[in-house]
Amino acid sequence: MATINVNGVRREVQAPGDTPLLYVLRNDLELSGPQFGCGIAQCGACSVLIDGKEVRSCVTALSEVTPNQEITTLEGLPARWAKQKGISAEQAKNTLHPVQQAWIEEQTPQCGFCQNGMMIKATELLEGNPNPTLAQIKVAFTTSGLSPNLCRCGTYVAIIDAVKHAGEIMAGRR
Amino acid sequence: METTNQNQVNVFGATLSRRQFIKAGGVLVVGGSLVGPKVLKGEDAKPTTLKNSLDASLPSSWIEIHPDNTILIRTGKNDFGQGSTFTAYPQIVAEELSVPFEAITTVVQGGTDCTPDGSGAFDFLGDGMPNIRKVAAYTYQALLDLASERIGVAKDKLTVKDGIVSGGGKSISYGDLVKNQQLKLTIPVRGNLTGIIGLTVDGNPPMKPVSEYKVIGKSVRNSAITLKVTAKENWATDVRLPGMLHARVVHPKTLGSTLVSAGELDKSKFPNSQVIVKGNLVGVVAPTEWEAIQAAMQVAGATKWTEWKGLPGNAKLYQHLRDEADWKSTPVMQGHANKGNAESTLAAAAKKLSATYQLSYMKHAPIGPTMAVADVKADGTVHIHTHNQNPQQLRGEIAMMLHTTPDRVIVHAYPGPGHYGRSNGGNAGAEDEAVILSQAVGKPVRVQWMRADDMQWSTQSPASFSDVQLAIDEKGKMTAYQIDHYMPAMQDDRLIGAVLAGLPTMPAPDVHSDFITSTMNNISDEWVYAPVPNVVERGHGTFQVGQRASPLAVGLRDHSMRTPVQFQQNYPRELAISEAASLARADAIQFRIDHASEERAIGVLKAVRDASGWDTRPSPRPDAVSTGSTPVRGRGVSLLYRNLTYWACVCEISVTPATGAIVVEKCTFAVDPGIVINPVHLKRQVEGGAVMGIGHALLEEVMFDESGVTTDDWNSYPVPTMADLPEIKVVLLHNPAVGKYGGGSEAANALAAPAIAAAFHDATGKVIRRLPMKPTYVQAVLKT
Numbered sequence: 001m002a003t004i005n006v007n008g009v010r011r012e013v014q015a016p017g018d019t020p021l022l023y024v025l026r027n028d029l030e031l032s033g034p035q036f037g038c039g040i041a042q043c044g045a046c047s048v049l050i051d052g053k054e055v056r057s058c059v060t061a062l063s064e065v066t067p068n069q070e071i072t073t074l075e076g077l078p079a080r081w082a083k084q085k086g087i088s089a090e091q092a093k094n095t096l097h098p099v100q101q102a103w104i105e106e107q108t109p110q111c112g113f114c115q116n117g118m119m120i121k122a123t124e125l126l127e128g129n130p131n132p133t134l135a136q137i138k139v140a141f142t143t144s145g146l147s148p149n150l151c152r153c154g155t156y157v158a159i160i161d162a163v164k165h166a167g168e169i170m171a172g173r174r
Numbered sequence: 175m176e177t178t179n180q181n182q183v184n185v186f187g188a189t190l191s192r193r194q195f196i197k198a199g200g201v202l203v204v205g206g207s208l209v210g211p212k213v214l215k216g217e218d219a220k221p222t223t224l225k226n227s228l229d230a231s232l233p234s235s236w237i238e239i240h241p242d243n244t245i246l247i248r249t250g251k252n253d254f255g256q257g258s259t260f261t262a263y264p265q266i267v268a269e270e271l272s273v274p275f276e277a278i279t280t281v282v283q284g285g286t287d288c289t290p291d292g293s294g295a296f297d298f299l300g301d302g303m304p305n306i307r308k309v310a311a312y313t314y315q316a317l318l319d320l321a322s323e324r325i326g327v328a329k330d331k332l333t334v335k336d337g338i339v340s341g342g343g344k345s346i347s348y349g350d351l352v353k354n355q356q357l358k359l360t361i362p363v364r365g366n367l368t369g370i371i372g373l374t375v376d377g378n379p380p381m382k383p384v385s386e387y388k389v390i391g392k393s394v395r396n397s398a399i400t401l402k403v404t405a406k407e408n409w410a411t412d413v414r415l416p417g418m419l420h421a422r423v424v425h426p427k428t429l430g431s432t433l434v435s436a437g438e439l440d441k442s443k444f445p446n447s448q449v450i451v452k453g454n455l456v457g458v459v460a461p462t463e464w465e466a467i468q469a470a471m472q473v474a475g476a477t478k479w480t481e482w483k484g485l486p487g488n489a490k491l492y493q494h495l496r497d498e499a500d501w502k503s504t505p506v507m508q509g510h511a512n513k514g515n516a517e518s519t520l521a522a523a524a525k526k527l528s529a530t531y532q533l534s535y536m537k538h539a540p541i542g543p544t545m546a547v548a549d550v551k552a553d554g555t556v557h558i559h560t561h562n563q564n565p566q567q568l569r570g571e572i573a574m575m576l577h578t579t580p581d582r583v584i585v586h587a588y589p590g591p592g593h594y595g596r597s598n599g600g601n602a603g604a605e606d607e608a609v610i611l612s613q614a615v616g617k618p619v620r621v622q623w624m625r626a627d628d629m630q631w632s633t634q635s636p637a638s639f640s641d642v643q644l645a646i647d648e649k650g651k652m653t654a655y656q657i658d659h660y661m662p663a664m665q666d667d668r669l670i671g672a673v674l675a676g677l678p679t680m681p682a683p684d685v686h687s688d689f690i691t692s693t694m695n696n697i698s699d700e701w702v703y704a705p706v707p708n709v710v711e712r713g714h715g716t717f718q719v720g721q722r723a724s725p726l727a728v729g730l731r732d733h734s735m736r737t738p739v740q741f742q743q744n745y746p747r748e749l750a751i752s753e754a755a756s757l758a759r760a761d762a763i764q765f766r767i768d769h770a771s772e773e774r775a776i777g778v779l780k781a782v783r784d785a786s787g788w789d790t791r792p793s794p795r796p797d798a799v800s801t802g803s804t805p806v807r808g809r810g811v812s813l814l815y816r817n818l819t820y821w822a823c824v825c826e827i828s829v830t831p832a833t834g835a836i837v838v839e840k841c842t843f844a845v846d847p848g849i850v851i852n853p854v855h856l857k858r859q860v861e862g863g864a865v866m867g868i869g870h871a872l873l874e875e876v877m878f879d880e881s882g883v884t885t886d887d888w889n890s891y892p893v894p895t896m897a898d899l900p901e902i903k904v905v906l907l908h909n910p911a912v913g914k915y916g917g918g919s920e921a922a923n924a925l926a927a928p929a930i931a932a933a934f935h936d937a938t939g940k941v942i943r944r945l946p947m948k949p950t951y952v953q954a955v956l957k958t
Contacts, residue, residue, distance in 0.1 A: 019464045027463055032412045033405040037542050037591075038625040042888040045541055074405040096404065103403040107395060107854055110255030110862055111592030112402035114541045119403065141896040148895035150888060152541045153255050153592055154865025156899045158858055 003067040006031070007076030008083075010067065017063030022046045024062050025073060033074025033116045037150075044117035044149035048073050049080075054117075054124040056146050074116045077123060084127075099123050102166035110153035117149050122163050130171040137163050183319055187377040188312045188361040190319060200353045202320075203235040204313050205290060206363035206373060236290050236309040236361075237267065239317070243337055243349035244279045245271070249306055250291040250372055251298060252284030252563060255592040256859065256919035257396040258298035259283050262851040263306050266915075268389045270310035270382050271317070273337040273348070275389050281397075284565050284587025291363070292372025292566035294598040299851070300817025300917030309361060311379040316359045320351045368570030368580055370599055370690060384849060384910045391908070393854035398589065410561040410588035413547045415618040420463040421611050422470035423604075423621060424456040425631045426674070428881035430482030430724035437476025444469035450614045453676035454726065457611045459619060467624075483880035484723035485730065491637060491719075492532055495660060499716045504685050504693040509711025511701035516643075516708040519654035523645030525757045531642065531746035532944040535876035536635040537891055538735050542591035543628035548608035549618035556583045560605050561590025567600030567667075572609055575672045575679055594736040594866075596633060599667030599690055603632050606679075607671035626886040631670060633733030634876050634883075636662045636718070640746035645708075650758035652769055654708040657750070659743050662718045663693040666731045673726060682727045683718055693717055699743035700815040703751070703769040711743075730878065736866065737924040740816055745945065748812040748928035752793065753941060761790045762811050762932060763824075772815075774846050777907060778822035779813060781844035785905045786824040793932065798939035800956045803832040807839075810932025812925045817917030819847040823864075823925035826900075827933040831956050834949030838868050838900040838930060843922065845904065848912030856918045860904045863922020869894040871927035875946050 002013050006029060013028045020039075025031045025048070034057050037045030041056040048057050049072040050065065065071065072080050077100060082092030096104075099122045109115045118141070125132060125140040132140070137160055142148040151159070168174035183190040238246040247267050253259045264278040271277075282288050284295075291305050298304060318339065322329040327341035334340070337348045362376035401407040426433070433454045439447055447460040447469035458473050460466035486494035520526060546560040556576065562568050565585035573580040596602055608621040623631070638661035645654040663683035667690050672679035683691045695713035720729025735741075755765035763783045767776050782788075788809065799806045805828040814821045826840040841864050850856055873892045877885045885891045927945055934952075935941050942955045 015462070015464065019462075023463045026411070027414075030412075030414070031405070032407065032409060035409070035411060035542055035591075036622065038888060040625065040887060042625075043541060074403075078404075100403045104395070104400050107393075107399055107858055109399050109402050110257070110858070111541070112255065112399070112407070112589070113409075113591035115402060116405075138896050138899070143897075147888070148897065150541060150893060150895065152539055152594075152866070152893060154862035154869075154894065155858070156865055156894075156896045157861040157902055159896070160899075 006071045019062045021060045022057040041146040047117035047120040098169035099166045102162040106162040108158040108162045114151045130167040185316045186379040190316045190359045200241045200355045202239040202352045202357040204237040204359045205235040241349045241353040246280040248282040248289045250289040252295045252587045254295045260396045260398050265389050266307045267310040272334040286565050286569050286585045292367045294564035299915040305375045308375040312361045368566045410590040413559040418618040419459040420466040421459045421619050421621045424474040427479035428482040429728045431479035434478035437473040455674040485720045485880050487879050501714045504715040507713035509697035514708030516654040516656040516710040519708045520645050524648050525646040528643045532639045535637045536874045538593045538596040540591035540593035543623040544603040545622040546605040546608040547620045548612040550613040559586045563597040564600045571600045575677045595734045606669035629886045630883040633731045635735035636732040638742045642750040646758045656710040658712045660714045661695045664732050698739035702775050704771045737921045741924040745927045749931045752932035759792045774820045778820045778844040782822040786842035793936040794939040800938040801831050805830045806937040808933040808937025810929040812929040816921040819916030823929045825929035829937045834952035840901040842903040846907040847916030847918045848914045850908040857904045859919045860922045867923040867926030871930045
């Protein structure tokens, strides 16, 4: 039995400690944001935030995560934004994270399977720097993590457009 | 309006019938009826069709109009990231019905129990006449008939705006027309529901004039995107059934290995797991996914297979294709544009190009490996939950495997990772394995392929080569063009689980003229240089590499992939045309314009020339350099016509001769699809396709040895990352005079490779005629 903190809620899970966090999130907690893409930290489809840092849940064992660490999945982005902005829990239910808003405004996904990881990576980037340059965005999505975040549909232009768009919302410029 | 009996009205060949008046609710449903007695081949398909798919009183109609003025549409096509079913399709229906886009509140897609027409997730718009458009046109006419009857005004005196029919000072909404009634419109269809093309709507109902379009041309949003980015989408990967077991398949050691003995499960470590063996199919099932993965790894290590070496390996691939493959058994296909006498013209040519072009094996490489959940019930009913391009055809294939009828197989369709053609013939890889394992354990089973399974056991886009000869006269005109394309069979839709388990499935590719599993190599690249007087295009086909040597009849299985066949034929053609321009000392764009007659082809070439800032001059550039560590720059162009759409592309690159590294710095696309339905979504599709095309051009090559595919992950099969992204500029040429919708989601991936290769020639003066243009291959060319 392990206790983890997912999207602001403490959860008890029965899975063995060596279980990759991805399977715990998907199968035990029935979250659908993180996806299985490679299982070997080469693509980013499974990404979550742990204490604000993008982590590949497919190579992170359940036992590596402490109860005090804050896991945020795609599902938890609106509440994360609401907390950062001091929005009430009630209002937060109708709120989207600026990254999600921007991904819709820019019509970014095609098949969308990788976009969980893209949005998680964008959130990590923009929380530290809401006004990234093109070069900084490219670094974030290629060399900042365990591997580049891969999109087989090739939506990188739309991702860059959406990162800039989201940054403007987060910085109050939009 | 012709009344055939009290309750039936003939609407341009469709039949409108009123079943009964009801007190509450009401609906107009629009379904199909088959024309002609022999359209469904074989006994098996009939129950399927009649039971689940064509009676519009069942929830399988194309369109439903509800009393609250909302509209539901259904399509057998399943979205794979093109977005067409959520953007273009409702836009088309809204347009033909003269309702706002927002009136179409629901799109049902894909599933065999809930959609009417089958077919695959391809060619959404490419024939310019998707089923859904004709269906909407029939429906509009039926609604006018109903309104005419209701308000007593002749049909030709009625007008419609925003779903309100008006005439003679009276008006009525569509919702009120259907209120308290059960109306059914039966429209004529033809085809084979479980075939690759599915059913096609017949007849010629009047269409709305393009000049009156209001909804088409607007960049409406894709509703599925909202679900996906807010984690509300119900993905195939999310399907969990009560009692479901997780499974992994231990695939054979090589593409020709048979099972010697399945590994024994270590029950002390994996007490809840079970090994299932059927023929050469070895599966491991467990209640949890992590146990299934670990147990399968343990079993895989202990499983013994026969050895097999029947593939040429990468190093000998082209020599094998040229010298050892059987090109004689399969009839040579001739191009539609063949004319004149190329041979004698070539013999007397002032200048001549004679060259061979080679393309690699490529993977569809979905970002998530294939998976499926199957539930084979005790009564023999089969439910499959999957992300599949052609659920109806999968249904037929599974029925064949299980010796049952298609009506007992129900395929539920969900979103998933795009796989660019891999399942357009009915299976993505895991579905049949899930069915076999579910049947064996009597419980629902979820088969998830791991990354290596997907790289090594899925189909791939076949390698190919083409021999080109062309002649240039003294005036710089191309007087003859001859191309011979050589490619192994491209459409192997056999169920791999059935092949391994020894269960029935379609035969391996062979010499016949059916589209599926044929070795024939059709000419797919539309010829766009009509003024050239002597043209020969020939397609040579053969068996898949290793197919006949493998005891499993497997070998390197091939499958169509984004812009199939045309990619393999357009790359050599367009690079050769750029080389021909150089021979003629002509500018590559002007040379193409001078050899084209179709206005739209010339239009995209001029548009891409303007938008890219192209400097008109011959290639290579005067200061071309093929040595040194200083990057040199060049630019090239390509042209393609597919699915009613003209494409032109300019790529600007830098090459570092010392390292062989090519960087694409800018891509400019000009696209004329006829009518642009949704500008933002077309632009996004072109951008994405451009990136994939850069991958095909520079990175993607399936590596294999004598036994099997050695490419097994994203390191050994690199695809473009954001670091590879050039500046991409897209120019959309809205051309309503064409009157049709060309396909715009697909072909963008085919343009980059020949334009990049031409740019390489421009920069270095050397020609590289092999894909992908990896640094090692580039360096080899630069040393020549």
